[in-house]
Amino acid sequence: MSAGPSPGDRVIESLRGAHRRTAEPILLATVSGIATTNPEMIEWFARETAVTIITSKSIQVRPNPGNREPVITEPEPGSFGNAVGLKNPGLAAALLELRELRRRLSARADPARSKPLLNISIAGRDPEEFSLLAGKLAPLADLLELNLSCPHAHGGYGSVIGCDRNLVERCTRAAVDAAGATPVFAKLTPNVAAPGELAAIARRAVEAGAAGIVAINTVGPDQYREPETGALILNNPAPPGSPDAASRSGLGGRSGRWIRERALACIREIRDGLGPEVPLIGMGGVELPEDARALRDAGADVVGVGSVLALVHQKEWPRLFRDLADGFRNEGSDPSRPLPAYYREEGNMRFQRRTVAARRELGGGLFELELEGTFAFEAGQSCFLWLPGVGEKPFSPALDEPATFLIRRRGLVTDALGRLERGDSLFIRGPYGSGEGVIDATMAAPADGAAPGSVALILVAGSGAALAPTLAKRLAARGVAVRVMIGLRDDTTAVPLEQAIRRHADLQVLRDQGVIGRVLRVAEDTYGGTGESASPAYPETRRTESLNTLWAIGPDPFMEGAMDLGIRLGLDRDRIWISLEEEMLCGTGLCGMCHRGGRLTCAHGTFVTMTAAGGAGKESCL
Numbered sequence: 001m002s003a004g005p006s007p008g009d010r011v012i013e014s015l016r017g018a019h020r021r022t023a024e025p026i027l028l029a030t031v032s033g034i035a036t037t038n039p040e041m042i043e044w045f046a047r048e049t050a051v052t053i054i055t056s057k058s059i060q061v062r063p064n065p066g067n068r069e070p071v072i073t074e075p076e077p078g079s080f081g082n083a084v085g086l087k088n089p090g091l092a093a094a095l096l097e098l099r100e101l102r103r104r105l106s107a108r109a110d111p112a113r114s115k116p117l118l119n120i121s122i123a124g125r126d127p128e129e130f131s132l133l134a135g136k137l138a139p140l141a142d143l144l145e146l147n148l149s150c151p152h153a154h155g156g157y158g159s160v161i162g163c164d165r166n167l168v169e170r171c172t173r174a175a176v177d178a179a180g181a182t183p184v185f186a187k188l189t190p191n192v193a194a195p196g197e198l199a200a201i202a203r204r205a206v207e208a209g210a211a212g213i214v215a216i217n218t219v220g221p222d223q224y225r226e227p228e229t230g231a232l233i234l235n236n237p238a239p240p241g242s243p244d245a246a247s248r249s250g251l252g253g254r255s256g257r258w259i260r261e262r263a264l265a266c267i268r269e270i271r272d273g274l275g276p277e278v279p280l281i282g283m284g285g286v287e288l289p290e291d292a293r294a295l296r297d298a299g300a301d302v303v304g305v306g307s308v309l310a311l312v313h314q315k316e317w318p319r320l321f322r323d324l325a326d327g328f329r330n331e332g333s334d335p336s337r338p339l340p341a342y343y344r345e346e347g348n349m350r351f352q353r354r355t356v357a358a359r360r361e362l363g364g365g366l367f368e369l370e371l372e373g374t375f376a377f378e379a380g381q382s383c384f385l386w387l388p389g390v391g392e393k394p395f396s397p398a399l400d401e402p403a404t405f406l407i408r409r410r411g412l413v414t415d416a417l418g419r420l421e422r423g424d425s426l427f428i429r430g431p432y433g434s435g436e437g438v439i440d441a442t443m444a445a446p447a448d449g450a451a452p453g454s455v456a457l458i459l460v461a462g463s464g465a466a467l468a469p470t471l472a473k474r475l476a477a478r479g480v481a482v483r484v485m486i487g488l489r490d491d492t493t494a495v496p497l498e499q500a501i502r503r504h505a506d507l508q509v510l511r512d513q514g515v516i517g518r519v520l521r522v523a524e525d526t527y528g529g530t531g532e533s534a535s536p537a538y539p540e541t542r543r544t545e546s547l548n549t550l551w552a553i554g555p556d557p558f559m560e561g562a563m564d565l566g567i568r569l570g571l572d573r574d575r576i577w578i579s580l581e582e583e584m585l586c587g588t589g590l591c592g593m594c595h596r597g598g599r600l601t602c603a604h605g606t607f608v609t610m611t612a613a614g615g616a617g618k619e620s621c622l
């Protein structure tokens with residue numbers, strides 16, 4: 001008696017021929033390296049969107065920190081270049097994360113909804129590495145995707161393999177042999193020289209046992225230059241010893257709008273070359289519902305949704321997926337209809353060149369960097385500072401006028417910023433974030449915030465003070481009395497942003513005096529009336545003031561302590577706010593890094609209530 005179709009067979013059958021089922025919704029996938037780059041973002045998509053396939057970041061045998069930022073740029077609106085450099089935690093860590101993810105996905109599976117398929121992308125440099133990765137990861141995957149196509153990877157990975165029919169065949173065969181019943185898809189590069197070569201490579205992959213094809217990976221690679229100075233933007237150094245280092249530095253692959261036509265042509269070529277039966281996942285520049293439809297008409301059974309995510313706020317991603325699945329812009333197919341309002345039409349990664357007006361050293365590695373001119377932002381928004389040739393990092397701006405940053409030296413970029421002098425220049429982009437975590441005038445305070453005798457308490461540690469002036473200003477503008485308590489590690493560091501904070505709030509400075517986080521103890525004294533009584537600043541208010549909100553800004557352990565304190569002081573979890581400063585590579589939602597519980601801080605802003613933070617811990621990235 002036959003054992004019936006295996007899960008792998010069922011996957012293939014569910015995809016096969018979908019490009020011909022034109023009356024049905026278009027099947028969608030996330031693409032490797034964009035947004036679903038870690039377990040929590042994968043869960044977010046599984047929970048929130050109508051997606052058929054979720055694709056992981058490409059996993060390599062060994063951990064790879066990727067390139068230093070900037071790694072993503074948007075030279076024209078909707079058109080991107082990237083050199084993320086296959087950042088991933090390596091096979092051993094990925095196995096642990098994916099096992100745990102699988103467990104959680106099954107525990108949470110909603111029987112009323114079909115579960116998305118998990119597509120694990122793997123990147124080896126030879127058949128042996130593909131075999132190892134496939135063998136280990138196949139049991140956790142619904143399908144495996146072989147990255148034979150990254151155009152900016154060094155060391156024998158990516159499109160070096162994908163441009164060579166023989167290597168494609170050998171790597172595919174090795175992965176297929178190791179993957180058992182799990183279907184293997186080969187992801188191909190459009191960057192092949194001869195006409196017809198792409199279809200020939202796709203056929204070789206299928207002959208070697210690939211159950212399906214994925215295309216296209218990014219186009220190029222190319223160099224991207226800041227228009228005013230000509231500085232190379234992407235931080236992708238040429239391979240060591242490279243004879244033509246100048247032309248091989250800063251290379252990154254193109255994605256988004258400017259590769260749409262190329263993607264369509266490639267999908268047509270592959271479909272014509274393979275016939276109608278081989279499952280094909282197509283991607284490249286899909287932005288509007290009609291693009292998704294065109295790619296399906298060209299032969300894609302599943303359509304990948306990648307760079308367009310940078311054009312749409314995360315809160316609208318579920319709607320974007322629904323609209324793309326429909327294949328029609330709004331109702332009907334009239335292309336003259338206006339775009340849905342959720343697309344951003346302007347580019348938002350453009351750098352502005354700025355001149356340093358002053359650098360003030362505060363001690364303890366902290367300094368204030370003042371720029372000429374203004375920079376408008378709200379508390380909770382992030383922006384990036386870039387020094388060409390050094391790197392780029394995200395910051396919470398401190399003052400809008402004059403534009404000022406509070407920075408602690410902690411690595412290459414902050415050290416270099418800390419050496420800038422008056423008249424030097426740097427680049428800035430942003431601000432990023434619009435949502436409930438951006439504290440503007442409307443978000444600033446609960447309705448009873450201005451009640452007599454009630455105060456908003458802002459607790460900050462070290463460089464967290466950056467957010468205090470604007471937050472205090474917003475709260476004060478709503479008529480709320482604001483207290484700021486700053487904790488500083490040592491006795492010598494000058495008080496950051498002191499005047500700006502005092503303009504809107506009462507300020508109390510608390511030095512650790514050997515007790516880490518002493519500011520929290522003193523706050524407890526002041527508002528709880530027990531413990532250490534070392535808060536002479538407000539003895540008269542100790543028992544009469546009540547707290548309406550508590551805001552904590554600083555390292556994670558500090559904010560955890562502050563949240564516990566808020567609860568002990570009797571505050572509701574919705575009135576305790578923390579600011580999450582997560583690793584952020586792009587500011588536009590593509591890297592998927594700056595999330596907590598699947599909520600991207602680049603989209604929603606850094607502030608969350610304790611309820612929203614909900615113990616959703618951060619996991620490492622795939």
Ligand SMILES: Cc1cc2nc3c(=O)[nH]c(=O)nc-3n(C[C@H](O)[C@H](O)[C@H](O)COP(=O)(O)O)c2cc1C
Binds near residue numbers: 031086
């Ligand atoms: C920031 C970024 C990171 C990417 N990382 C990977 C990756 O790790 N592996 C891979 O196979 N493709 C990677 N890609 C390529 C995408 O998966 C996709 O093939 C390409 O972007 C075309 O689709 P799009 O125009 O819709 O973005 C990456 C693309 C971008 C923009």
